[in-house]
Amino acid sequence: MPKILIVDDDKDMCLLLERFLRKKNYEVVVANSGKEALNCLFRNNVHLVLCDYKLEDVTGAELLTSIRKEYADLPVIIITAYSDIKTAVDAMKKGAFDYVTKPLFPDEILLTIEKALKSGGVAPHNTNGAVVDGAKADHQNGSVKEKQIALHSDRFVAGKSPLFKNILEQIRRVAPTDYSVIIYGESGSGKEVLANEIHMQSKRAKNPFVAVDCGALSRELAGSELFGHEKGAFTGALNQKTGIFEVANGGTVFLDEIANLSYDIQVSLLRAVQERKIRRVGGTKDIDFDVRIIVASNEELWEAAKKGKFREDLFHRFNEFSIKIPPLRDRKEDVMQFATHFLQQANEELNKHIKGFQPEVEDIFRKYVWHGNLRELKNVIKRTSLLTDGDMIEVTSLPFEIINYSKLNFDEAEEAPAEKASKVEAGIVLPKREDSLGENSLKDAAADAEYLTILKALKEVNFNKSKAARLLNVDRKTLYNKIKQFDENNNR
Template sequence: MKLKNTKILIVDDDESHRQMLKAVLSEENCKITEAADGKDAVALSEKSSFDIILMDIRMSEMSGVDALKIIKARKPDIPILLMTAYGSVKSAVEALKLGAIDYLTKPLDIQELKLAVKNAVKNIKIEEVSDRDFSEIIGRSKEIKEVLETVLRVAPTDATVLISGESGTGKELIANAIHQKSKRHDKPFIKVNCAALTETLLESELFGHEKGAFTGAISKKEGRFELADKGTIFLDEIGDMSPATQAKVLRVLQEKEFERVGGTKTLKIDVRVIAATNKELDKEVKAGRFRDDLFYRLNVVTIHMPSLKERKEDIVPLSDHFLRYYKEKNNKTIKGLHPEALGLLQNYNWPGNVRELENAIERAVIMSRGEYIAPSDFPIAIQSALPSDSPLSKGGQRGVDVDAGKSIKDVEKSLIVRTLNETKNNRTKAAGLLGITRRTLLNKIKEYKIG
């Protein structure tokens, strides 16, 4: 992994250490920007785009942990790598929980530093590949990376692939990714929803029909298998296919041939088959609803798409991706998600998976009146995920006042005051509810002159 042209923000109040890091990373042809404290880092991250931020934890103006929280709330996709002295390892561990990708212990090992930066950039490249070549498959969780690794291994082959997973998890995106990364990428990618058509219509759709084959067949029609010749056909919700149609699909898989409905001419095709289902096909086989021989033909390679509740680490990058898209589509100047709103999304169970998250973000963008999306901008079902001990769930209040004209500091101060009131000034409990350390809360109380 090369680091050429990687944009890195180095944040350290020790100028000599900062210059050393700049010299080391400049040798790798990185583009370096410097900041002397956490406040400068926050400001620069707002104005400019960076591939990675390399930041010290202990700084005089604003700590690395505090800067991390603000940057992650506004730009959750920026990877942040922290540097710490041995005595502040505990703070580094806390920072990992807040979203830092890793931490390095001072004095730094140069090779370890370069490796950590390269690993961070490698993860970025995986997401860029997902966004460009994999039809916007967004995520950095272990689960989604395993899926993409399987896609990369299976795509160059002609193997039949069965994609399983709940509705809304993105099975069609995976099918498209396999096709785009295959040797058939410049040939047709034909999609068929097997659950959307009756048995008769599905058979005609798949195999085509001759003129006069049935009432209404006024002309010859080429089927989806024929249209997909030399390319890929995606059979979505194949578990809903009737036994009669299953038998005909099995023949295509085995013999690479079929006849149109009402026809006698046997047509030969060269097509790759990818199927998807939200059912457990092995159980459907045992119940007699799905042919075992077709199941074995389809089940050459299986890819399971995890539900969103199984990959909650991806909620932040997915939300950020949908937010960017829908605020541009709706001409909104929204800066990001308020931390409480982000916590709401992470607490919700997402029965509708990524599709439901996308719909929720679209609605929130439309409903939002402020610079930051608040919990009250989401549907009631999602608002109900607000923890009962959260100060924002008391007294019917479902959001923070983030109307235009209020700065993020005003919003933060308001949230701290409300939380302290709800906890009867119990600062330890308030810090826990706010997701920050007690020391950070005390610093905030002092900074905002909260009585």
Template sequence: MERILIVDDDITFALMLRTWLAKRGFDVESVGSVAAARTALAKGSYSLVLSDMRLPDEDGIALLQWMSGEGIAAPVIVMTSYAEIQNAVRSMKLGARDYVAKPVNPDELLKKIREALEASAASESFELAERSARGERTEKAEKGVRGTRDSVEPLNYIEGRSDAARQLYEYVRLVAPTNMSVLVNGASGTGKEHVAQLIHRGSKRAGKPFVAVDCGAIPRELAASEFFGHVKGSFTGALTDKVGAFEAANGGTLFLDEVGNLTYETQVQLLRALQERRIRRVGSTREIPVDIRLVTATNENLEAAIVRGSFRADLFHRINEFTLRMPELREMRGDILLFADFFLDQANRELGKHIVGFDAEAVAALTRCEWPGNLRQLKNAVKSATLLASGDYITCRELPAEVTAATPAAPSFSLRDPASEEEQIRRALSAAGGNKSQAAKLLGIDRKTLYNKLHLYGIE
């Protein structure tokens, strides 16, 4: 049975919440202060912590900091009547899984609790795979085995809390342990390679090589050599034997970025290698068996490319056993400040700065920008502003002009035309970053009506 610790000095509310959760199968305890929470967490193991932000002795931030210092990994959901963005961002940076405002919607809270517990279980699986991978690499090093390209850069990221981000990472956790070929489809700057690395780390191949190839950067005449390797003297410039990407990734994951840029001839060679699971170096007659898990990425519409005749349909079906669509940043508008604050922490470390955050005008500019360059553009904008900032907070003066000049008109929504009702609802949800209450306001309807229409149209 999952154990939950409630930290709230409102005795009546805590008792009601404790009783309600107990009826749903949880083992629940409650305390009324940060000091009491520390004592309870030090004595016992809990699956999740529900903590109020304002407590009589300290606040929820102090509890998160203490848990982090003690290495207590239980997910935390912070509850507060003071739903301020800066506090939400700060608590999530310190490890909070989620942030909900009082009065708490019971069904919404239960959903967040279950998501947090599932994510915690998945995280433990990822960590076990990582420990196994580190152990295997250490063993190889001790035996003097020379690695090729089997290292994966440490993942430095934060998961968004919007509906679009949650769905993406849920799909990643589902597909990662399988051996399915995954096509990651998304615009430039959305983090496709990051997701490919997550898939590798969550798979049974985590201790094996992860090899990334940028298909858009390979000269046509060298494509076969890059993928399959070559033997010395096989062509002008082949001064030594070379191991290709397939061979280097043997046993692990091969990631092909911008796969839509491959020439038709290279697509034929790639398809043959994937079908036969054998490759032959350029200039060699010896076939080499390979065992790889393929993850590809593109910002193109490959189905349209098939119609144009520039991409092979049989290769598309071979690489597309499962598709992940990367949401654009404007679809995760509720996460923009969370990502911005995360990138600010990175920039502070890299530049030796100590910027605290963003002032109100900068926050408004960040959240209204459309971010055509997605997370990459946001990261660059924050880093540049961090370098220029001279005070404690980043202001609009330090942000790039394309960010501060972005003042799109407020979107207009109407449900008067039944033929476009579903599309209007989807647009409103996107504009609100998945926040259903905000979407209902944009549509001019109440939350209950919106939920009924979501059910009617089968919108998640």
């Protein structure tokens, strides 16, 4: 029976999750802090960690880093709120299997847990880029396992916006060459899969494409992962290991978040790039290799070089060509195209036959600011598909936070409720009131004020409904009922 560790400083949430998972035949242990969680892992044979991003003593990302040092293959699922999408995406890049957003839905969290347990490790793949279904190095028992997946035909989804068409033109020009390429873009924007498409359009397409997240490599093991090591090179090196440059020989190496490599590894990487030779850790023999190198970063490497975070000479070695992926919020024309593609994936995964989106949903999607880019869009589609029983995805299936996004980012605390009631924001409107006084006008004004107070409280506690209920001095059930009532009123 799989054992799950729940980490959350909200004891009510822990209790609910524990009861739910025990009913689903899981063993459960609970920790209310990061320190307690590490103690639980030491004492128990845990198969999966379900961790809230915001803890009192550490963040989920910090705890994840500590877990990865000792339990490299233990799957970790991050629980977060929509205000923390960016940080949740960063946590995935550091090795989290996936994240789920509040409020939690039983079917959704159960499905995510089952997938994580079946995978038996850290996030196995990244299918949220500008091009879908990329390949990443699979680290199992300390070795690099190469995967390669064709990205053409129905697997390739190219945006139709002018910005994205410009990217496709750049790929067409640089792919046939052996130029090193730097890809810039925010988390979740599709840097890895864009790199894979460059590989697939190159003369190296029949050879390996190996991707490594440099942000997930510890300083101690980065040299071993990149260049390999000899048996006995360090404590724990029981066997000889082949590094990614040898694994990808003849193909392409993709180094994601390259700026996260330590300075000493950057020096070794510069030597390898210049001489096209590597030396395994603990070895004495130089090994020739032939790979194309594509790197990615969410910050400008030139700026990082000026700050002393990245070697300037290494930057110039890589900067033979660069591509910048615009965030999804700057190419609204692409939103529904990717949403439709992700819906097709969700239909296959859930064995459903949802045909599309109601016009109101499309309008909200186009107006929403996608902080997590395509990764966030995909997760929203997965969630709404899970909650949809009909042929079309409706507004009622969308998360409360995404429907009311602009209201949850307001700074108009002093504005009167009556003025707020007439505003149109992000495709959602507070109920309009008649100018003349009617028998319900006072009740309506009170409802509007209550609505805005709840929204403000949710924002203050990062949409943790248990904490918001305590802040508002009501029980959680009352708060959930209020939110449900607001959703029903707005969707009549």
